[in-house]
Amino acid sequence: MLHINQPLKIKGITLDNRFVMPPMASAKSDNGVVSQELCAYYDEKSQDGQFGLIITEHAYINTEGKASLGQLSIADASCINGLSQLVSIIHKNGAKVIAQISHAGCQTSSEVTGKETVSASAVRLSDKFEIPHELSKDEIESIVKDFTNSAIYAKEAGFDGVEIHSAHGYLLNQFYSPLTNKRNDEYNGSTLEGRVRLHLEIIESVRKNVGDEFIIALRLGACDYMEGGSTKADSVKASVMFEKAGVDLLDISGGCRGILQNLQSLLKMQSLFQLY
Ligand SMILES: Cc1cc2nc3c(=O)[nH]c(=O)nc-3n(C[C@H](O)[C@H](O)[C@H](O)COP(=O)(O)O)c2cc1C
Structure with a gap:
């Protein structure tokens, strides 16, 4: 008997099998709101209980963290109705469902968010992106609240859980990667404790x-695969910290490689400018 067809228990929730549909942005929302097209898409994907677990596409926790037009929103209570419709369809088809919640950090544009882009530090991801504003401690605190509120909305909509997005060069990955986190405070990029502080604050607040x-x-985003970036060894230590803080499930993916292709040459250029 194949292991992958066997049920898997996570806390009080039992997945019928171990096939998981990963989060994949569909851009089918109607200005952030769940649309009929989006419902039809997840209805088709979850038919016949083929997946034990569906992780829905990244949804933004506040407008500053919106990655693109068409992205799903979980930024305020008005999203709950549409999201609960989506959850009912997936549950009816026999799958469990968790919502990926995300802040894009500076991997977006002021055209999309209507605001200045933000990040751990004023480091530009590549020449395609703007130079972000470095988040103040008060702004970091409000991001923790926004992640927490989004998790509460997800619970109210009937999701079985949430997935906090810290991969693919988005905000939490920008704090995690020493290439994009140049801070010197308690969220600093030079120690692993500093790089995961925001994650731990979010996890603890969500759990509470x-x-x-x-x-x-x-x-x-467990490894940047770039000189000076995050490593697999860091991620093993970070994962232990995440579990202690309250994480039940780790979904391992890539870090900043690809997004930061031009970063090293940009940083070299910036330091050359500072010399003159
Ligand atoms: C169109 C598309 C949209 C994606 N959207 C997301 C997303 O919203 N959140 C996320 O974490 N990953 C996203 N991904 C990455 C996938 O979840 C997945 O990790 C990736 O396709 C690699 O597949 P693998 O993990 O099976 O190797 C997306 C991938 C594709 C192709």
């Missing part, structure tokens, strides 16, 4: 507000 039975997953 959603209770023990709700699944908290974290998608980690």
Whole structure:
């Protein structure tokens, strides 16, 4: 008997099998709101209980963290109705469902967000992106609240859990990667404790507000595969910290490689400019 067809228990929730549909942005929302097209898409994907678990596409936790037009929103309570419709369809088809919640950091544009882009530090990802504003401690605190509120909305909509997005060069990955985190405070990029501080604050706050039975997953961009970037050894240590803070499920993916292709040459250019 194949292991992959066997049920898997995560806390009080049992997946019928171990096939998982990963989060994939469909751009089918109607200005952030769940559309009929989006419902039809997830209905088709979850038919016949083929996947034990569906992780829905990244949804933004606040407008500053919106990655692109057409991205799904989980930024305020008005999203709950549409999201609960989506959850009912997936549950009816026999799959469990968790919502990926995300802040794009500076991997977006002021055209999309209507605001200045933000990040751990004023480091431009590549020449395609703007130079972001470095988040202040008050702004970081409000991001923790926004992640927490989004998790609460997900619970109210009937999701079985949330997945905190910290991969693919988005905000939490920007804090995690020493290539994009040049801070010198307690969120600093020169120690692993500094690089994961924001993650731990979010995980602890979410757990406090959603209770023990709700699944908290974290998608980690576990390695940048770039000189000076995050390494697999860092991720092993970070994962232990995430689990202690309340994470039930780790979803391992890539970090900043590809997004930061031009970063090293940009940083060299910036330091040359500072010399003159
Ligand atoms: C069109 C498309 C949209 C994606 N959107 C997301 C997303 O919203 N969140 C996320 O974490 N990953 C996203 N991904 C990455 C996938 O979840 C997945 O990790 C990737 O396709 C690699 O597949 P693998 O993990 O099976 O190797 C997306 C990938 C594609 C092709």
